[in-house]
Amino acid sequence: MREIHIDEIISAVEKLCIDANIILPDDVKREINKYYETESSPLGKEVLKDIIKNYKIAEEKNIPICQDTGFAVFFVKLGQDLKIVGGNLTDAINEGVRRGYKNGYLRKSIVNDPLIHRKNTGDNTPAIVHYEIVPGDKLQITFAPKGGGSENMSALRMLKPADGVEGVKKFVLETVDKAGSNPCPPIIIGVGIGGTIEVATLIAKKALLRPIGQPHPQPEIAELEKELLNEVNKLGIGPQGFGGTTTALAVHIETFPAHIASLPVAINIQCHVARHKEIEL
Amino acid sequence: MIKSIKTPLTPEIIDDLKAGDKVLITGIIYSARDAAHKRLFEMIQKGEELPVDLKGQIIYYAGPCPAKPGTVIGSAGPTTSGRMDPYTPLLIEKGLKGMIGKGLRSKEVVDAIITHKAVYFAAIGGAGALLADTIKKAEVVAFPELGPEAIYEFHVEDFPAIVVIDKDGNDLYKIGKENYRKI
Numbered sequence: 001m002r003e004i005h006i007d008e009i010i011s012a013v014e015k016l017c018i019d020a021n022i023i024l025p026d027d028v029k030r031e032i033n034k035y036y037e038t039e040s041s042p043l044g045k046e047v048l049k050d051i052i053k054n055y056k057i058a059e060e061k062n063i064p065i066c067q068d069t070g071f072a073v074f075f076v077k078l079g080q081d082l083k084i085v086g087g088n089l090t091d092a093i094n095e096g097v098r099r100g101y102k103n104g105y106l107r108k109s110i111v112n113d114p115l116i117h118r119k120n121t122g123d124n125t126p127a128i129v130h131y132e133i134v135p136g137d138k139l140q141i142t143f144a145p146k147g148g149g150s151e152n153m154s155a156l157r158m159l160k161p162a163d164g165v166e167g168v169k170k171f172v173l174e175t176v177d178k179a180g181s182n183p184c185p186p187i188i189i190g191v192g193i194g195g196t197i198e199v200a201t202l203i204a205k206k207a208l209l210r211p212i213g214q215p216h217p218q219p220e221i222a223e224l225e226k227e228l229l230n231e232v233n234k235l236g237i238g239p240q241g242f243g244g245t246t247t248a249l250a251v252h253i254e255t256f257p258a259h260i261a262s263l264p265v266a267i268n269i270q271c272h273v274a275r276h277k278e279i280e281l
Numbered sequence: 282m283i284k285s286i287k288t289p290l291t292p293e294i295i296d297d298l299k300a301g302d303k304v305l306i307t308g309i310i311y312s313a314r315d316a317a318h319k320r321l322f323e324m325i326q327k328g329e330e331l332p333v334d335l336k337g338q339i340i341y342y343a344g345p346c347p348a349k350p351g352t353v354i355g356s357a358g359p360t361t362s363g364r365m366d367p368y369t370p371l372l373i374e375k376g377l378k379g380m381i382g383k384g385l386r387s388k389e390v391v392d393a394i395i396t397h398k399a400v401y402f403a404a405i406g407g408a409g410a411l412l413a414d415t416i417k418k419a420e421v422v423a424f425p426e427l428g429p430e431a432i433y434e435f436h437v438e439d440f441p442a443i444v445v446i447d448k449d450g451n452d453l454y455k456i457g458k459e460n461y462r463k464i
Contacts, residue, residue: 040461041457041460041461043301043443043457047405050405050408050411050441051405051407051408053408053411054405054407054408054409054410054411055410057410057411057414058356058409058410061410062349063346063349063352063355063356063410063413064346064355064356064409064410065356065407065409065410066356066358066406066407066408066409066410067343067344067345067346067355067356067357067358067409067413068344068358068360068409069346069356105346105347105348105349105355106346106347107344107345107346107347107355107356107429108428108429109344109429118316120427120428120429120430122428148360148361149360149361149383149384149406152361173464180384180385180454180458181383181384181385181403181454182361182363182383182384182385184383184406184407231464234462234463234464235458235462235464236457236458236459236460236461236462236463236464237458238457238458238461240383240403240405240406240443241383241384241385241403241454241457241458242301242403242443242453242454242457243453243456243457243458243459243460243461244457244461245461271406271407272407273407
């Protein structure tokens with residue numbers, strides 16, 4: 001059985017935390033530049049220009065693109081034939097976060113208890129780790145720091161099966177319209193349809209990781225993604241909510257089988273600083 | 282047209298600002314976000330003296346990244362202003378004249394802005410690296426134990442912002458959206 005030592009995982013996670021917060025993925029950059037060309041509002045265009053300038057400064061100066069370096073969210077695929085040695089995998093990921101946020105001069109944004117004390121943990125832990133056991137002997141780690149401003153504008157609704165496609169569309173448009181300028185548009189909209197409440201929200205977040213421009217494999221869903229993006233961009237919110245034709249860069253839908261009684265729909269909103277990075281060990 | 286303004290804000294400066302104006306701010310601004318607002322609010326309620334004199338000043342809703350060695354401050358963009366809404370009318374009543382953040386404000390905040398002739402600016406959310414470039418000096422002046430939520434005094438030069446709500450209550454978020462809405 002292949003073995004991997006936790007020290008290797010800790011270093012990899014540390015680097016992932018730093019790199020993902022400084023360098024925006026190419027697909028996101030490409031989309032922002034594309035919408036800069038088509039934006040109708042002069043002020044909106046200027047905003048997009050500043051957003052482009054911002055990610056360039058971040059790379060040149062090696063500093064975070066956004067000060068909200070997020071909750072450290074991980075999607076981990078653990079090969080069932082891989083043995084972790086030297087310690088516990090979750091502890092290793094948390095140690096990587098601790099080092100990454102310290103050595104990368106990233107903001108620590110986590111409080112120890114949500115309601116009563118709200119004291120900063122000081123090292124951005126705990127991380128949120130979603131595990132999946134897969135065949136093989138590899139460890140795949142995807143890091144997706146999630147900022148609070150956009151996360152706060154997310155929503156879940158338990159629709160009725162009779163609400164159908166129209167119900168989903170209405171819910172997405174309402175949620176984006178209500179969020180307005182708050183989540184730092186242009187946004188990426190992750191929609192999770194089906195499963196139970198926790199699955200719907202989880203796949204909505206996973207939808208944010210899909211490269212922009214890659215449609216859902218099911219043609220009807222891909223069509224719905226296109227249609228929703230078009231509709232959302234007619235809301236008028238525009239870059240930063242100052243008015244314009246670029247409210248969202250993409251709508252990504254993920255689906256999962258549902259109970260005969262249910263149609264859960266979750267919306268996870270992501271700002272234009274759509275950071276994520278993946279590594280395979 | 283871009284207007285260059287200096288802090289502290291005077292009634293003349295505020296009079297001249299209209300929703301949709303672009304401004305470059307130079308002078309001192311104070312950072313304060315959720316936890317710092319809660320504390321300021323409670324201090325006012327208890328009749329205690331505030332660690333910062335807010336008269337004519339601007340609060341920037343921001344929690345910056347730590348500074349790398351040899352730099353003034355880390356990435357420092359705005360956070361969502363709406364979370365500060367419960368505390369803001371009282372701060373405006375106590376003399377606060379300007380706020381920089383991003384996103385929508387409550388009716389109570391807009392009313393306080395109109396009554397006390399204040400102004401709400403937006404900075405570009407997510408553009409923390411760009412905005413940090415305009416911060417020439419940064420010093421924690423209150424609540425250091427709050428970490429990123431401490432109150433910083435920032436000396437800014439040509440900090441770019443947009444007037445979203447002017448002293449008459451005109452709101453760029455509403456006007457801008459109406460102009461481009463096709464649904």
